[in-house]
Amino acid sequence: MADPLVIFTPSGKRGRFPAGTPVLTAARQLGVDLDSVCGGRGICSKCQVSPGVGEFSKHGVTVAPDALSGWNAVEQRYKDKRGMIDGRRLGCQAQILGDVVIDVPAESQVHRQVVRKSATARDIVMDPATRVFYVEVAEPDMHEPSGDLERLAAALKTQWDISDIRADIDVMRKLQPTLRAGKWAVTVALFRDHRGGAWRLIDLWPGLREAPLCGLAIDLGSTTIAAHLVDLRTGAVLASNGIMNPQIRFGEDLMSRVSYAMMNPGGDQEMTRAVRDGMNALITETAAEAGVDTRDLVEAVVVCNPVMHHLFLGIDPVELGQAPFALATSDAVELPARDLGLSAMNPAARLYMLPCIAGHVGADAAAVALSEAPDKSEDLVLVVDVGTNAEILLGNRDRVLACSSPTGPAFEGAQISSGQRAAPGAIERLEIDPVSKEPRFRVIGCELWSDEPGFAEATAATGITGICGSGIIEAVAEMRMAGIVDAAGLIGSAEQTGTWRCQPEGRTHAYLIHDASAQGGPRITVTQGDIRAIQLAKSALYAGARLLMDELGVDQVDRVVLAGAFGAHISPKHAMVLGMIPDAALEKVTSAGNAAGTGARIALCNTGARAAIETTVQQIHKVETAIEPRFQEHFVNASAMPHAVDPFPQLAQVVKLPDLSFNTGGGDAEGGRRRRRRA
Amino acid sequence: MADPLVIFTPSGKRGRFPAGTPVLTAARQLGVDLDSVCGGRGICSKCQVSPGVGEFSKHGVTVAPDALSGWNAVEQRYKDKRGMIDGRRLGCQAQILGDVVIDVPAESQVHRQVVRKSATARDIVMDPATRVFYVEVAEPDMHEPSGDLERLAAALKTQWDISDIRADIDVMRKLQPTLRAGKWAVTVALFRDHRGGAWRLIDLWPGLREAPLCGLAIDLGSTTIAAHLVDLRTGAVLASNGIMNPQIRFGEDLMSRVSYAMMNPGGDQEMTRAVRDGMNALITETAAEAGVDTRDLVEAVVVCNPVMHHLFLGIDPVELGQAPFALATSDAVELPARDLGLSAMNPAARLYMLPCIAGHVGADAAAVALSEAPDKSEDLVLVVDVGTNAEILLGNRDRVLACSSPTGPAFEGAQISSGQRAAPGAIERLEIDPVSKEPRFRVIGCELWSDEPGFAEATAATGITGICGSGIIEAVAEMRMAGIVDAAGLIGSAEQTGTWRCQPEGRTHAYLIHDASAQGGPRITVTQGDIRAIQLAKSALYAGARLLMDELGVDQVDRVVLAGAFGAHISPKHAMVLGMIPDAALEKVTSAGNAAGTGARIALCNTGARAAIETTVQQIHKVETAIEPRFQEHFVNASAMPHAVDPFPQLAQVVKLPDLSFNTGGGDAEGGRRRRRRA
The missing domain is CATH 3.30.420.480 (Domain of unknown function (DUF4445))
Structure with a gap:
């Protein structure tokens, strides 16, 4: 009679094993991803499985109720102590007696998948560089003298097939007391470089240690x-x-x-x-x-x-x-x-x-590339990550280009007259009524708009303290859409714009958003200088993207991914009104959140991703903006906010841009700068 | 016509090369050990060679005077600046034009041999883990961005065929300024573990650096x-x-x-x-x-x-x-x-x-094994290294045993009544006239014996301050040979020994060597306690050696190598009189000096020796003295100084040992202990 057939799900791996083989042993021999820290000693419970009973027509087997050995004392002890879902078994205890289908639940897989929230994002599969192993070490023998470390290494070889252990001197100091405290059983944390080679002994604890090891993904x-x-x-x-x-x-x-x-x-x-x-x-x-x-x-x-x-x-x-x-x-x-x-x-x-891509394009850009994977994209994708510098990637699976653009800190609320960092009390959203030119806004820490009942009470504690990065971008874009700012970026006077909120400030004007000065609070305005700072920042960003498009010989991109502060808080619509990013259909513009941070997290969780991004970065073509004459050209050309005639149907539905242009006389260098058509 | 034939001596390697090939290039292609730090750029001068002219019948060639290209400006510049032996050429400058015999002098070889002074010692061949390389690095290019480290690594690959460079963070900090200070030419120090693998960037200097790198061998x-x-x-x-x-x-x-x-x-x-x-x-x-x-x-x-x-x-x-x-x-x-x-x-x-052999047999014993190589010996050799502990190795190329014996510090002059460390003023040699029982001695810092004219003047500055380790051993052995001490180790009275120098001290006697107390100086004696301390120490040493002989099933060894303080200062004759080491023909007892230190120096100079000793140590069989009942047995039996009837003809010629035995009564536990015959 043939040995019992074992089929593991979800992998579908199958094989025949002699009756009495533990499920964990079968899984190992088939290369099924079934976790175990204690190596099958019934103490770590990581190898929990769900055996099926009944007919599995898909697999062509019928599983009898006695296909596995009976529930045993080890399992009962674990269940009493820690609890275990009904129907689950410990893979190291349950022995195969007949044909059986065994499901490995996600939490029993070493390489379990971590689901990312965003629809476009790639999944993370766990495969960290540092793992724990429970190991039982031979006691020292005077007649066959060898060091404790050497006996630990021998045990790791026998029990886990792990060779080539190196220990730092700090860990060596703990080795002897820990082995003795654990009565020659220890849990070790081993790190292995993604390039392979030696395993590094990071730490060890007496007996079986259950607390998880952790890592940090730092942006x-x-x-x-x-x-x-x-x-x-x-x-x-x-x-x-x-x-x-x-x-x-x-x-x-x-x-x-x-x-x-x-x-x-x-x-x-x-x-x-x-x-x-x-x-x-x-x-x-x-x-x-x-x-x-x-x-x-x-x-x-x-x-x-x-x-x-x-x-x-x-x-x-x-x-x-x-x-x-x-x-x-x-x-x-x-x-x-x-x-x-x-x-x-x-x-x-x-x-x-992570590796750096070039002198101006760093490991953060590499992390964005790892997270958003333009090199795996079928269509041409522009990935823009805005911080104090903007990292820009453009490409598809044929070729990826990268550059960095010195946008400055304006997008983060710095160098803005009423700017502040994103904190309770900061204006983060703003709309301006195109007819009345009146603003309404929301502040961080309050769900209400400023014209909704209860707003004053809800914000009494924090006050309204300034404008954060996303707020200033919306404010400038809304001012442009409401006809308060012309295409060249000039704020009109009260007469030109038809609102008292445009008030003289020096030789230019400022738009008043909120005035609490009577109560000793701030007077929050958008000044001509603020507009200019945003224009410089967005021109740099736009010019970088255009430069990459030139390099690739394209006029259009298929889709845009916004990452960083951008993705998290700035609306695609306003970004496009400002001309921060090249034209694309609005539904093709998606947010990736903190893609650099996500890239760091992927590299933390999956050692293979480190090797992958190191290879990818070698293949990314770097474009240096600082020395590229076309960058300057694009930069100068991009200073305007041009959408007087809107090329996007989607945008046209919501945005009516006046084509007015304020003439403040030739003496004003700022006002005198005129929009030039882009090629 | 065939290409010119080049023969290198002393290696004898030969080959034909197109006319115009530099000698260095030919050497490299043939695998001839010809040094070069600059890689053939004519600036390091490490590749100096001595071309021959005339008939070389041994090699079957006649070398014409124009077999090499003419002396050139690079060579002249180097000779003017640094000097160069007449007839020498730079291997990177001299080109092969005709058949030629070229000698590579020792100082131009990377793996040059370091001659050790001792006749029995093995040679050291230079092959250190850290070497220097001169390298010219590509300047950074904005359009093909890569890090300075990566360009340095690429240059090492191209110019030296060295791959896989790792740099510590400290060195990374120096990298950019050094490359620029050297105008993209640097000398790097690279370390490579004897197990192979990555090269580690240890340090770098601008341009060509000529100062040698050094290492420390520490005992x-x-x-x-x-x-x-x-x-x-x-x-x-x-x-x-x-x-x-x-x-x-x-x-x-x-x-x-x-x-x-x-x-x-x-x-x-x-x-x-x-x-x-x-x-x-x-x-x-x-x-x-x-x-x-x-x-x-x-x-x-x-x-x-x-x-x-x-x-x-x-x-x-x-x-x-x-x-x-x-x-x-x-x-x-x-x-x-x-x-x-x-x-x-x-x-x-x-x-x-170096690796440890066992819990009581350390890296110092491994170093002795590396230096004295009992595992390569044809005959059965006993290697004894005395410090505060004695390391003992016994074996030949079939098998090597090792143990450590707790001799204590008596052999180093500690725990001795007039003992002191080896320093000017300490008695290091001592003889006692067998008839008059009068001592004569030498002190460290003076070449004269104490009974020679001018001794008092020569030692006036230091005085005579005590007895060092080698001095006490000679003193005890001489006392035994002069009949002042009996086989059990007891000092006789003035009456028993016939010398006034045996003076009562408590219930026992002490032998007076030197008395400067009248001048406020020390009174230097050998007390019964001193004899006892030396007996304990030598018993431990002897017992360890015997234990290994038992283990190997032998009663005799072919030769004895004395290392450590032993080899340097203690005479084999006195060691054998005391019964410190098992019997062997006196001419078969040699000194290895500081063998542990030499082993350290070998491992420092030759990376292959590290791999070799790691393998050797695995094969050495360790014997733990502390738990071995036979060790105790040998130890007790070895306390006597037994050579009343001398088994060695060589020793018999110089040593006449009296068989007297002092009886001090049964009440004295020390005196009551009697010599037992050894099996």
């Missing part, structure tokens, strides 16, 4: 640092947190920080200390929020632009401030987190930085 | 730390130095240090700090003496016993104080020197510790 921006704390077993984000980059006191934008390093001996090291201190504070706080011991933080993935990359690594960024913008290193960096002073993690924690 | 003993500073190009020892191990304040011998760690929380860390601080001081001093910048110290090899091994690595040695004497790790350790707090070296310097 180190010029202005803010954001961290996600991720369970390396499930991929779940246990806490997210952000702080201002403490380097801001050395300069708001990247070039001012590079200048600081050039002008001040040791200035780069000051900035290095500042960002590392900030990072440690952020990590400590995030771990506390998640209720995770910092010793359990065993990995970090950091993405950032090249200047932040160098400053974080402790490398003087001076070369990045001048042509030819040479990076000290462009490849991915993998090193001990402690080498970068990250003391708020496990002492043996490893840190990975 | 970390319980009592002293000795360092040799070695030129990694030539193998020359540029300076040697030693200090007392600062851990001595925590206990004289190993077990008292382990006890200190057990009794005092944090005591192990105190001792770790002490030895690391001492090591840094020693390194700094040695580098200063050699005139070498500590940044040029790029490697260290450390050998030591297991307790020192653990304390130096920062691992609590508590497990080594109790059975089963488990090491935290027994394999070789390779790690950054900075991880052990060695700040007095290059920040990226690497440190290698």
Whole structure:
């Protein structure tokens, strides 16, 4: 009689095994992805499976009720102690006695899939670089002397088929007491570089340890640092947190920080200390929020632009401030987190930085490429990630181009007269009635619009304090659509615009949004200077995208993905009214949220993704905006807000753009600059 | 016509090359060991060769005077600047035009041989883990952006066929300024683990750097730390130095240090700090003496016993104080020197510790095995290395056994009433006239014997301060030979021995060597307690050797190699009179000097030796003395100094041993212990 047939779902893998074979053993032999930390000793319960009973016509088998050995004491003890869903079995305990179909639930898979919320986003499959293994180590024998580490390595070889173990000196110090505390049974955390090679002993605990190991996906921006704390077993984000980059006191934008390093001996090291201190504070706080011991933080993935990359690594960024913008290193960096002073993690924690694409296109752009995968796209996609710099990717699976554009911090609310960072009390949405020219707005921390009942009461606590990045973009776009600003970007007078809210300010005008000065509050306006700052920023962004389109020889893109602050808060409609991004059908413009952060999270959860992005980055063609004459040309041409005649049917339905143009006399250089038609 | 024939000596490698081929190119293609740091650019001059002219009948060629291209400007410039032996040519400049015989002098070979002084010692062939390479790096190109590190790696690949470069973060910080200071030409120091794999960028300098890189071979003993500073190009020892191990304040011998760690929380860390601080001081001093910048110290090899091994690595040695004497790790350790707090070296310097053989047989024993190679010996060799512990190896190429024996510090002059460390003023040699029973001696720092004219004047500055380790052994052996001490180790009275120098001290007697008490100086005697201490130490040593002989089933060894303090200062004759070592023909007893230190130096100079000793150690059979009942038995039996009837003809010629035995009555436990015949 043939051996019993075992079919695993969802993989569909099947094979015949001698009666009495444990399900876990069968799964291993077939290469079925069934987890186990204890190696089949019935103590970790990671190998839970759901055996089926009855007819499985799809698989051509009928499963008898006694196809598996009976429920046993080990399973009962685990169920009593921790609970277990009815019908589940432990794969290491249940033995195969007859033909059987066995389902491996998602939570029992090592390489389980982490579902991302966005429809366009790719899935994350768990395959972290650091994993835990329970192992029973031989006791020392005077007659066959060998070190505890060597016996641990031998046990890992026998019990897990893992060879080539290396241990840092810090871990070595714990080895002997931990082995003895665990009575020669320990749970070890092993890290393996995605390039393969040796396994690194990160930490160990006596006996079976159940607490999950965690990692950090860190988006180190010029202005803010954001961290996600991720369970390396499930991929779940246990806490997210952000702080201002403490380097801001050395300069708001990247070039001012590079200048600081050039002008001040040791200035780069000051900035290095500042960002590392900030990072440690952020990590400590995030771990506390998640209720995770910092010793359990065993990995970090950091993405950032090249200047932040160098400053974080402790490398003087001076070369990045001048042509030819040479990076000290462009490849991915993998090193001990402690080498970068990250003391708020496990002492043996490893840190990975994605590769940089070029001197102005950093690991953050690589992370966006990893998250949004333009290199896998069938149609031509433009991916734009706006921070203090904009990272721009254009391409499809044939070819991907990348550049970075110095948009400055205006899109983040900086260098704006009433600007502020996104915080309760900041105006984040704004509409202007095209007829009455009256504004209505919403502030962060309140769901109501300013003209809805109860708004004053709801915002009494925070007040209305300023305009954040998304708010200023909506404000400028709405002003343009309401005819308060002309195509050249000039704010009209009260007479020209027909609203008292356009008030003189110096030789120009400002549009009043909210005035609480009578109550000692702020007077929030959009000034001519604000419009100019937004125009400069959006021109830079647009020019970068156009430059890539020129390079690829196209006039149109199939779709646009907005990432970063952009994707999260700025509406595609307003972005297009302003001319921030090239024309595309509105339904082809999607948001990817914090794509750089997501890319970091993918690289944290899936070691294969690190190898993949390192290869991809090699194939991305870099375009340097700073030396490209066409960039300047596009930049100058893009300063206008041109949609007087709207080319998009979708946009035309909602936007009626007046073609008025204010003439303020030839003496005004700003007003005298005129829109030029784009080719 | 055939291409010219080139024959290299001393290798004898030969081949034909098109006329115009540089000698260096031909050497490379033939695999001839001809050095070059600059890669053939005529700037490093390492590729100097001596072309022959005339008839070479051995090789069957006649070399015409114009067999090589003429002396050129590059060679003349180098000769003017640095000098060059007449007749030498630069291999990269001289081109092959006709049949030629070219000699590669030793100093132009990468793998040159370092001749060791001792006749029995093996040669060292230079093949260090860290080497320098001159490389010209492509300048950055904005249009093909890549990091400086990646371009350096590409240049190393093209110019030296070296792949897989890794750089620590500290070196990365220097990369950009150094490349620019050197106008894109740099000399890099690369380290490669003897297990192969990646090359590690240790440091770099602008342009061609000529100063040699150096390494340290360190013998970390319980009592002293000795360092040799070695030129990694030539193998020359540029300076040697030693200090007392600062851990001595925590206990004289190993077990008292382990006890200190057990009794005092944090005591192990105190001792770790002490030895690391001492090591840094020693390194700094040695580098200063050699005139070498500590940044040029790029490697260290450390050998030591297991307790020192653990304390130096920062691992609590508590497990080594109790059975089963488990090491935290027994394999070789390779790690950054900075991880052990060695700040007095290059920040990226690497440190290698030889493997331990067992919980009581350390990396120092492995180093002795590497230096003396019992595993390569045709005849049965006993290698004994005496320090505070004795490491004992016995075997031949079929099998090698090892053990360690706790001799204590008596052989080093400690725990001896007039004992002191080896320093000027210490008695190091001693003879006793068998008739008059009068002593004569020599002290360290003076070539004269004490009965020679001018001795008093020559030693006036230092005085005569005590007896060092070798002195006490000679003293006890001479006392035995002069009939002052009996076979059981008892000092006789003045009446029994016939000399006034045997004076009562408590219930026993002491032999007076030198009395300066009238001048306020010391009174130097050998007491009964001293004899007892030496008896215990030599019994432990002898018992260890006998245990290994039992294990191998032999009663005789073919030869004995004495290493450590033993080899350097103790005469084989006296060692055998005392019964420190098993019987062997006197001419078969040789000295290996500081064999552990030599082993460290071999491992420092030759990376292949590291791989070799790691394999060898796996094959050495370890015998644990502490739990072996036969060790105790041998130990008790070995306490006597038995050579009343001398079994050795050689020894018999010089030694007339009286068979007297002093009877001091049954009440004295010490005196009552009687010699037992050995099986």
